[in-house]
Each structure stands twice: as C-alpha cells, then as structure tokens.
Amino acid sequence: DGGITQSPKYLFRKEGQNVTLSCEQNLNHDAMYWYRQDPGQGLRLIYYSQIVNDFQKGDIAEGYSVSREKKESFPLTVTSAQKNPTAFYLCASSSGVATDTQYFGPGTRLTVL
Amino acid sequence: QKEVEQNSGPLSVPEGAIASLNCTYSDRGSQSFFWYRQYSGKSPELIMFIYSNGDKEDGRFTAQLNKASQYVSLLIRDSQPSDSATYLCAVNKGAGANSKLTFGKGITLSVRP
Numbered sequence: 141d142g143g144i145t146q147s148p149k150y151l152f153r154k155e156g157q158n159v160t161l162s163c164e165q166n167l168n169h170d171a172m173y174w175y176r177q178d179p180g181q182g183l184r185l186i187y188y189s190q191i192v193n194d195f196q197k198g199d200i201a202e203g204y205s206v207s208r209e210k211k212e213s214f215p216l217t218v219t220s221a222q223k224n225p226t227a228f229y230l231c232a233s234s235s236g237v238a239t240d241t242q243y244f245g246p247g248t249r250l251t252v253l
Numbered sequence: 254q255k256e257v258e259q260n261s262g263p264l265s266v267p268e269g270a271i272a273s274l275n276c277t278y279s280d281r282g283s284q285s286f287f288w289y290r291q292y293s294g295k296s297p298e299l300i301m302f303i304y305s306n307g308d309k310e311d312g313r314f315t316a317q318l319n320k321a322s323q324y325v326s327l328l329i330r331d332s333q334p335s336d337s338a339t340y341l342c343a344v345n346k347g348a349g350a351n352s353k354l355t356f357g358k359g360i361t362l363s364v365r366p
Contacts, residue, residue, distance in 0.1 A: 171352070182257075182341060182356035183297070190352075198353070230296055234352075241287065242343075242354060244296040 143167065144245035146231050151250045153218070153225065161216045161248045163231035169243075170236035172214035176200060177228040189214055190236055218250065226252045255357075256280065257344050262360035272329040274360055276342030279323070286318055286325045287343040287354065297341055300327070332364045 144165045153159045165172065171190050175183040185198030189208040203222025208214055214233075218225045228249050232242040258277050266272045274288075285304040289297035303309045303316040303325065315328040325344075329336055339361045343354040 173353070175356075180358070182358040183343075183354075184356075185353060188353055236352065240352070241299055241302055243299070247296045 144231060144233055144243060146229075146245040146248050148248060149246065151248055153250060153252050155252060156220045158217055158219050159250070161218065161229055161231075161250070163214045163216065163245060164212055165214075165231075165233045165245075166212060167233055167243070168211075169233035170211070171234045172208070173232040173234075173242060174198075174204075174206065174214070174216045175230040175232065177230060183230060186216065225250055256355045257342055257357040259340075259342050259357035259360045261358075263363055264360055265363045265365060266332050267365050268332060268334060270332050270364075272332045272336065272362055272364070274327040274329070274340050274342075274362065275324060276326065276357055277324045278344045278355075280344070280346050281320070281323065283320075283323075283344045283346050285345040286316070287345070288314075288316060288325075288327045289341040289343060291339045291341055291359065293338075300340075329362075332362075334364045334366050337362060337364050 147162045173188040174186040177183050184200050186204050187206040189195035192211050195208050205217045230247045231245040234240045234242045256279050287302045288300045290300050291297045301316045303318045309316045313330045317326045339359040341359045342357040
C-alpha cells in the first residue's frame, strides 16, 4: 500500500522535553510538509522540504526542527523552546509540482503534561 | 485581510439539500485551489482541486473558481449525513521550490437527517 505514515498516534510530553514525530512516505514524492492544527483552526505550516538535504521554514518554525536525510522520511522535533506545543501535527507530501496535491498522513496528537 | 478566508459557519442543511461553501483569497497570483474534508479527529482528505476559471464537477461535488473576484466555492448536491465534517479551503501561491499551501480556518457542515 502506498501512503504516508506518522507515529506515534498519541504522544505525551513533559515540559522541558524534546520529542520527535516520525513521518514516512512511500509515494516517491519529492516534497514533504509539516503542519500544526489547533482546535477550531486551520493548518499552519511549520517546515517544508522540496528535496533531500534541504528544507525551509514555514510560518511558525520557532521551537521546531526538522531533517531530510532520506527522500522517504521527514521527522519533526518539538523542542523545549516551543512554548505551547499541545496540538495535532500533520505531515503531508506531494510530488512537488506547483499545482500538485498534498496528501496527508493520519496525524500525531501531542499533549504536554 | 486574511490570506484565505472562509465563512465562519457552522453551516446546517437538511439531508438532500445543496450545501454551498465559500472561500476568498487575497493573493491574485494564486495558482491552484483545493478543497479538503476533515472528519473530527482525523486528517484532511482531498475532495477536489481546481486551477482554471469556471466549474469542475466530480460526482455530487462541484468546485467553482472566479479569479477576477478571488473566490472559490464548493457545492455539495444531495447532501448526506456522512458529509457532516469540516471543509478546508487551501490556496497554492507559489511555484516550484516555493510551492506551498495556505489554508483557511475551515467551515463545519452539519447535514440534518
């Protein structure tokens, strides 16, 4: 089956901890994206990557970091510098063409205790 | 003006009626437009995309784009209770390496049996 997987589905973090959210795709897509969604809000772009070993900040990158060492993988680290990390995190991918569609993974719900 | 704006909603229609969802955008250079459906607690799934002025139909769904007036709409004919969800409008402003989507906050549709 082709698709995007995210793990874990639920994640609980203590204040001051860094956590890493996994995103893997086997669609052979070049571009990958991380979004954050808060209750009653649309999606806000955190980071995106159009090719391996390159990524750009989105609209709300502060307190987050990413890497893109492989085409299939785009992990997101939520650092302790992120003051309000409780949210629903969504990973997406697309082939990278300007008018192409983004497909979403199932998401990770992060809660800070 | 917000980059992508959707009616605040919620919108409630009876089963079998036509649901009309509207979205306006601020950047005249926007190139492609997407409607996603998101059930509560789930990730967004693509309904339709459109990038030429006019109508595009897919089953019970019709997307309408008017670039001169900077709006895009989604019509759902013969609405069903299973259509009850939040609908997200997204606009692609960039191209190539700068391709990324900007999302509206979404509108919640409730279809009454």
